[in-house]
Amino acid sequence: MIDTRKTHLDRIAIASLLLCCLLWGLNQVAAKAGLSEIGPLWQSGLRSVGAALLVWLWTLARGIKLFEHDGSLRGGLLAGLLFGLEFACVFIGLQYTSASRMVVFIYLSPFVVALGMPFIAASERLNMRQVAGLLLAFAAVAWAFSEGFGQSSGNPRQWVGDALGVLAALFWGGTTLTIRASRLSRVSAEKTLLYQLGVSGLGLCLAAAFSGETWPAAWSLRLSGLLLFQTVIVSFASYLLWFWMVRHYPATRLATATLATPLFGLLAGAWLLDEQITPRLVLALVALGIGLVLVNQVPPRQAK
Numbered sequence: 063m064i065d066t067r068k069t070h071l072d073r074i075a076i077a078s079l080l081l082c083c084l085l086w087g088l089n090q091v092a093a094k095a096g097l098s099e100i101g102p103l104w105q106s107g108l109r110s111v112g113a114a115l116l117v118w119l120w121t122l123a124r125g126i127k128l129f130e131h132d133g134s135l136r137g138g139l140l141a142g143l144l145f146g147l148e149f150a151c152v153f154i155g156l157q158y159t160s161a162s163r164m165v166v167f168i169y170l171s172p173f174v175v176a177l178g179m180p181f182i183a184a185s186e187r188l189n190m191r192q193v194a195g196l197l198l199a200f201a202a203v204a205w206a207f208s209e210g211f212g213q214s215s216g217n218p219r220q221w222v223g224d225a226l227g228v229l230a231a232l233f234w235g236g237t238t239l240t241i242r243a244s245r246l247s248r249v250s251a252e253k254t255l256l257y258q259l260g261v262s263g264l265g266l267c268l269a270a271a272f273s274g275e276t277w278p279a280a281w282s283l284r285l286s287g288l289l290l291f292q293t294v295i296v297s298f299a300s301y302l303l304w305f306w307m308v309r310h311y312p313a314t315r316l317a318t319a320t321l322a323t324p325l326f327g328l329l330a331g332a333w334l335l336d337e338q339i340t341p342r343l344v345l346a347l348v349a350l351g352i353g354l355v356l357v358n359q360v361p362p363r364q365a366k
Contacts, residue, residue: 071311071316071319075307075310075311075316076319078303078307079307079316079319079320079322080322081300081303082300082303082304082307082320082323083319083320083322083323083325083326084322084326085295085296085300086165086296086300086320086323086326086327087165087322087323087324087325087326087327087328087329087330088291088296088326088327088330089291089292089296090152090156090161090162090164090165090327090330090331091161091327091330091331091334091335092288092291092292092296093105093106093152093153093156093161093288093292094156094160094161094164094331094335095284095288095334095335096285096288096289096292097153097156097157099278099282099284099285100278100285100289101270101275101276102150102153102154102156102157102275103150103153103154103266103267103269103270103273103275104266104267104270104275104277104278105153105289105292106146106149106150106152106153106262106266107262107263107264107265107266107267107269107270108263108267108289108293109263109289109292109293109296109297110146110149110258110259110260110262110263110266110297111259111263111264111267112263112289112293112294112297112298113259113263113293113294113297113298113301114256114259114260114263116293116294116298117252117255117256117259117298117302118256120252120298120302121252121253121256124252126250126252126253128252128253128256132245132248132249133245134244134245134246134248134249134253134257136244137240137241137243137244137245137246138244138246138253138254138257138258138261139257139261140240140244141237141240141241141244141246141254141257141258141261142257142258142259142260142261142262142265143261143262143265144233144234144236144237144240145233145237145258145259145261145262146261146262146263146265146266147230147233148168148230148233148234148237149230149262149266150266150269151226151227151229151230151233152164152168152226152227152230154226155222155223155224155225155226155227155230156223157223158217158219158220158222158223158224158226159217159220159222159223159224159226159227160220160223160331160335160337160338161327161330161331161335161337162327162328162331162332162337162339162343163206163220163223163224163227163343164223164224164227164327165323165324165327165328165331166203166206166227166324166327166328166343166346166347166350167203167206167207167224167227167228167230167231168227168230168231168234169231169320169321169323169324169350169354170199170200170203170228170231170232170235170350171231171232171234171235171238172235172320172354173195173196173199173200173235173353173354174231174232174234174235174236174238174239175235175238175239176192176196177196177235178235178236178239179239179242182239182242182243191356192356194356195352195353195354195355195356196353197353198349198352198353198356199349199350199353199354200353201349202345202346202347202348202349202350202353203228203346203350205342205345205346205349206224206342206343206346207221207224207225207228209340209342209343237258241254251302251305251306251308252302252305254305255301255302255305259297321350321351321354321355324347324350325347328343328344328347
């Protein structure tokens, strides 16, 4: 099999990354806006179900085989479960905290992956500079998190949403580690994504039904547009594009570049939802970015 992985990010990769980061930043705003008309579990479940259907149609059109016995079922079910728990935390958490804060907290995920990867691949052990980056990132997020306990935010339950954002980052990191450590790392991007969307969509919709979460009495054009954006543009198109990039470009450089997502999320939350961006949150984002660069910095011997 010919190795098509590139050693650097070319113009196509950079443009694709910026587009994905912009869409992912806007996604938090769309999810927050949709909560005024639909419950968090129904919203997250329906978008996963819709995107799973689109991925399945995509594979049919391209002749991609999905049901071969390749040993990926166990890993796929676990990845789908973790994926569903991640978005349950995100959508429920957005009821208590802002989209701007949520997008910062969930980007602890790359550090979760950095901590877990040495247990999967010995070559991914952390050096002192990477450990310093991890400590800086966790300190920055803890500092931003403590703001949710104060009265200055005007929302005494903001810390609940912040905590769910951190928990979502743990589940997201767990999903990535599951994919890297299982047979999913050898199957197509479409099959990996379908596992996550299909399992999470079914689980989230069942959770919404059993928890008694109310179904929207009427579907406005606004709600339909928000769900279409999350389903078609984000969960289907941008995720497929991301998995394609992961298969063709260096993962560490991609992870570093995704730092643009929290920045876009902060700007979108302030512009579209009139959310307050505190100096503490901005400084935490800067420290998070420095930590992410340190963690993903390639040692000189490996950079050649």
